[in-house]
Amino acid sequence: MPTDDNDAETKAATGTELVSCPTARTRQLSDVSDEIMMEILLRFPVRTLASLRSVCTSWRNLISSPPFTCNHLRRSCLLDPTLTTLRIAYCTWAYRNDVRCGTIGLLSVHSILDNPSEPTQVDCFREQRYYGIIGSCNGLLCLVDEHAFKYMHAILWNPCTGFTFESPEISGEVRFCGFGYDHLSDSYKIFATIRTEGPSDFEFSTRIYTFGPTSSWRKIDDIPVALFGVPIDNPSWAVNREGEFFGSSILCTLNWCVNHVVLYFDLGKETYGHFPLPDSDINLDRHYFPRLCTHLCVLRNCLSVCYGDKSTYGCFLYDWNVWQMKEYGDAQSWTKLAVIPVYENFTYSDPCRCFQPLYISESDVLLAFCPFFGIVLCNLNDGSVDFPEIDNSGMGNHPAFSQCVGYRMACIYHDSLVSPNGLRSNSSKMLLRFIKPKLKLIDS
Incomplete structure (x- = not known):
C-alpha cells in the first residue's frame, strides 16, 4: 500500500513502519x-x-x-x-450585621507538608449560620447547627461528592457529642447528651441517631458520671465535648477525657467503658487548670493524647506532651511520642485551649492546630517549628481563633465517595447556600 510523504517522514523519524489493519475496530465501552x-x-x-x-x-x-x-x-x-487526598477541615465564625456567620475551610495536608513556604490554596464555604464540626469519618464530615441553643440537628456532608443529609431536629442544648462508624451494623451514628430545662432544674438525656432514611433520635443509657466524680456541667466536659472517633476492624468507639481517665462509648454494643490516661506527671487535682487542657486525637492509627505540662506555672507556659496508646484499651501500652517545647505562639493563659495534633508524616513532622494561631509544623527529629503559608484562609493569626468556639475547630479527613448505606442527599437548604470558591483544591 503506497504511503504519502507524511507517512514516510513518520517512519524515518520513529524507525517504525505503519501497518494497515482494515479488519480491526475500536472496542466499545x-x-x-x-x-x-x-x-x-x-x-x-x-x-x-x-x-x-x-x-x-x-x-x-x-x-x-x-x-x-x-x-x-x-x-x-x-x-x-x-x-x-488527605485534608484538613476547619471552621471559624464572625459576626456580620449582628448575626453569627460561619466559614468552613478545606485544604490539602500534603500541600502544607511538601511546600510549607508556598501558599496552600483553600476552599472556603461561607454560610449565614454557624455550623460546628463534630468529627469526621471515612470522608464524611459531621456538622451541627449551633445557631440556636434550644434545639439541634446534625448534618452529614461529603465535600468531595456534595452529598448532604440532615437528621431531624431534637430539643435541647448539646453538652457533648460524637460521630463515628459502627462496623457491626455498617452504619454511621451521632451521639449526643442533651440538656433541657426541667420543672426545677436542668435535665440531661443521652440520644443516638443512626443516619438512615427512616431513622429517629432514640434514647440510650446515660453516661455513668458518678463513676468519675465530675458533674456533667463541670468545665472538663465542655472542654472535651466532642468525642474522638477510633476505629479498627474489631472495635469502633468514641472517646472523651474526663477527670483522669478516658471514657469511651462502643458504637456497636452501645455500652460505656473507661481506662486511665498515661501514668505520668499529669496533675490530677481537679482544680489544677492545665489538667483541663487535654486533647484526644488519633495519630498513626493509635489513640493519642496531648496535654500541657507546666514549665513556669505563674506565666502559664506549657510544654506539650504527646502520648500514643499502642494497643487500644491497654493502659500499659501508653508510650510518650513527643514533647513540644515552649514556644511563644503555643502558649496562652486560657486553660481550655489545647495544642491539637492532627497528623504525623512519614518523616516525623507533626502537623498541629494552635487555637490562637493556626496551623503549625513541628519536626520531631530536630525540634524545629515552621509556620506554613495558607492562602486566603485566615489560618494565620486570625482573630476568630482567639474567640471561644463551641465545637472543634479543625480535624483531618480524606476524600471518599461514601454516603451512608447509599443514601441520597435530603438537604435542600443547608450547604447548597454556601458560597463556593473559585479556587480549586490542590490534589497533591
Whole structure:
C-alpha cells in the first residue's frame, strides 16, 4: 500500500513502519464487562471518579453504588493512598450585621507538608449560620447547627461528592457529642447528651441517631458520671465535648477525657467503658487548670493524647506532651511520642485551649492546630517549628481563633465517595447556600 510523504517522514523519524489493519475496530465501552470496568475505575483517584459519574448513567450507578464506594475506600486506605487526598477541615465564625456567620475551610495536608513556604490554596464555604464540626469519618464530615441553643440537628456532608443529609431536629442544648462508624451494623451514628430545662432544674438525656432514611433520635443509657466524680456541667466536659472517633476492624468507639481517665462509648454494643490516661506527671487535682487542657486525637492509627505540662506555672507556659496508646484499651501500652517545647505562639493563659495534633508524616513532622494561631509544623527529629503559608484562609493569626468556639475547630479527613448505606442527599437548604470558591483544591 503506497504511503504519502507524511507517512514516510513518520517512519524515518520513529524507525517504525505503519501497518494497515482494515479488519480491526475500536472496542466499545459496552464490550467491557462490569467486573473489568469496576477494576479499571477502582484505580482512579476519588476526585476523578466524582467527575466520571457524569460520563454516562451506567458509570454513575456503578461509581455511586455502595459496593464500589466501599471497595474504593478500602483500597485507598490500605493499598494505595494516592487514590485519595488527605485534608484538613476547619471552621471559624464572625459576626456580620449582628448575626453569627460561619466559614468552613478545606485544604490539602500534603500541600502544607511538601511546600510549607508556598501558599496552600483553600476552599472556603461561607454560610449565614454557624455550623460546628463534630468529627469526621471515612470522608464524611459531621456538622451541627449551633445557631440556636434550644434545639439541634446534625448534618452529614461529603465535600468531595456534595452529598448532604440532615437528621431531624431534637430539643435541647448539646453538652457533648460524637460521630463515628459502627462496623457491626455498617452504619454511621451521632451521639449526643442533651440538656433541657426541667420543672426545677436542668435535665440531661443521652440520644443516638443512626443516619438512615427512616431513622429517629432514640434514647440510650446515660453516661455513668458518678463513676468519675465530675458533674456533667463541670468545665472538663465542655472542654472535651466532642468525642474522638477510633476505629479498627474489631472495635469502633468514641472517646472523651474526663477527670483522669478516658471514657469511651462502643458504637456497636452501645455500652460505656473507661481506662486511665498515661501514668505520668499529669496533675490530677481537679482544680489544677492545665489538667483541663487535654486533647484526644488519633495519630498513626493509635489513640493519642496531648496535654500541657507546666514549665513556669505563674506565666502559664506549657510544654506539650504527646502520648500514643499502642494497643487500644491497654493502659500499659501508653508510650510518650513527643514533647513540644515552649514556644511563644503555643502558649496562652486560657486553660481550655489545647495544642491539637492532627497528623504525623512519614518523616516525623507533626502537623498541629494552635487555637490562637493556626496551623503549625513541628519536626520531631530536630525540634524545629515552621509556620506554613495558607492562602486566603485566615489560618494565620486570625482573630476568630482567639474567640471561644463551641465545637472543634479543625480535624483531618480524606476524600471518599461514601454516603451512608447509599443514601441520597435530603438537604435542600443547608450547604447548597454556601458560597463556593473559585479556587480549586490542590490534589497533591
